Amino acid sequence: MSETIFRPRLVITLGDPAGIGTEVILKALADSRSHNNFDITIAGCRDLLVDGYMALKSVCDRNTLVEPDDLTILDVDLDSLTRKNITPCEGSAASGMASFAYMESAIARTLALEFDAIVTAPIAKSAWKAAGYNYPGQTELLAEKSNSQRVGMLFVARSPHTGWMLRTLLATTHIPLCQVSQVLTPELMTQKLDLLVECLENDFGIENGRIAIAGLNPHSGEQGQLGREEIDWLIPWLDKERGKRPQWHLDGFIPPDTMWVKPGQAWFGNHQVQNLADGYLALYHDQGLIPVKLMAFDRAVNTSIGLPFVRTSPDHGTAFDIAGKGIADATSMKAAIELAGLLSVQRRKSKV
Numbered sequence: 001m002s003e004t005i006f007r008p009r010l011v012i013t014l015g016d017p018a019g020i021g022t023e024v025i026l027k028a029l030a031d032s033r034s035h036n037n038f039d040i041t042i043a044g045c046r047d048l049l050v051d052g053y054m055a056l057k058s059v060c061d062r063n064t065l066v067e068p069d070d071l072t073i074l075d076v077d078l079d080s081l082t083r084k085n086i087t088p089c090e091g092s093a094a095s096g097m098a099s100f101a102y103m104e105s106a107i108a109r110t111l112a113l114e115f116d117a118i119v120t121a122p123i124a125k126s127a128w129k130a131a132g133y134n135y136p137g138q139t140e141l142l143a144e145k146s147n148s149q150r151v152g153m154l155f156v157a158r159s160p161h162t163g164w165m166l167r168t169l170l171a172t173t174h175i176p177l178c179q180v181s182q183v184l185t186p187e188l189m190t191q192k193l194d195l196l197v198e199c200l201e202n203d204f205g206i207e208n209g210r211i212a213i214a215g216l217n218p219h220s221g222e223q224g225q226l227g228r229e230e231i232d233w234l235i236p237w238l239d240k241e242r243g244k245r246p247q248w249h250l251d252g253f254i255p256p257d258t259m260w261v262k263p264g265q266a267w268f269g270n271h272q273v274q275n276l277a278d279g280y281l282a283l284y285h286d287q288g289l290i291p292v293k294l295m296a297f298d299r300a301v302n303t304s305i306g307l308p309f310v311r312t313s314p315d316h317g318t319a320f321d322i323a324g325k326g327i328a329d330a331t332s333m334k335a336a337i338e339l340a341g342l343l344s345v346q347r348r349k350s351k352v
């Protein structure tokens, strides 16, 4: 008897309507490779999507945009005042209300098991704040609504030069730099390391892998001379973690300025690099995202781990400076859609 083929059901939120969300979605879905194997629904306001399409049609090449009539749309109703107050290229309370409503709708339907994964187009955190929603980002909203106590922000990118896959988890995310060393604790580090190991094992099928962990201070503290966190608690914490999972190779604390040299070589074409890690753990946002975006800004995928469903997003933001011009690159959105499908299949397999 033939087995029914599983088609992941993805919901894609339109993101901030003043940004490039509509454009990268319409472009990504014009490429049939991005959606042929998936059932895709767009969560957003249909009228705004159609308006965006009409405006883009005049500046984009033919066939680079899918037509809204060819899409399944979960129409999120917005009141007429909110719609009227949305100005292209400007994040505002109105655009924040819209992108928040799209997310709420997608999350509720996914929790009701209508979808396997959520792919989110970018939102502006400042627009959410202006609309009265105090979340550092979409990740925290997803965690709250799904009652997830542990969640991680992982960036995944496959090199177009070598096929090597870079996976970078951020231990801390959207906090001021001056708070990083207070927020980092042994408990938080253990939580993030656990999440990374579980994700590598369950989502990527990696057993007994290697994880590289960056130091916090220049030269990882230079034996306390340039900062004491490594000596005072990070190194003892790592020794304990090595004892807990001896089958995993935990490299640390690697001086942050050289941690990304080998990944960079592997990314750009060197097949001979030794001891590459399956996952890289950066201690704060820009420590991890500067190298990721230098290597892979056009194709990295922000993946939330620890949620009861799959969530991916392109790595870029709303790009208000180029919205409506027809020049936004949709590669990262395509990669986000493809990874959401892949991870949905993988999770389904591990449940059966």
Ligand SMILES: NC(=O)C1=CN([C@@H]2O[C@H](COP(=O)(O)OP(=O)(O)OC[C@H]3O[C@@H](n4cnc5c(N)ncnc54)[C@H](O)[C@@H]3O)[C@@H](O)[C@H]2O)C=CC1
Binding pocket: 020, 024, 121, 122, 123, 124, 125, 126, 138, 302, 313, 314, 315, 316, 317, 318, 319, 320, 321, 322, 327, 328, 329, 330
């Ligand atoms: N996943 C999400 O929801 C994210 C949201 N943001 C939000 O986006 C807003 C703007 O953030 P920025 O730091 O300016 O980052 P950004 O990624 O929006 O833009 C940075 C630069 O890259 C360019 N760019 C971005 N995406 C592009 C694309 N697909 N094709 C061609 N060029 C592109 C922009 O034009 C700009 O010059 C902020 O409010 C931030 O919070 C930022 C990152 C991720």
Ligand SMILES: NCC(=O)COP(=O)(O)O
Binding pocket: 136, 137, 138, 139, 140, 302, 313
């Ligand atoms: N820098 C990553 C980012 O801003 C995405 O945040 P989130 O909205 O996915 O939480």
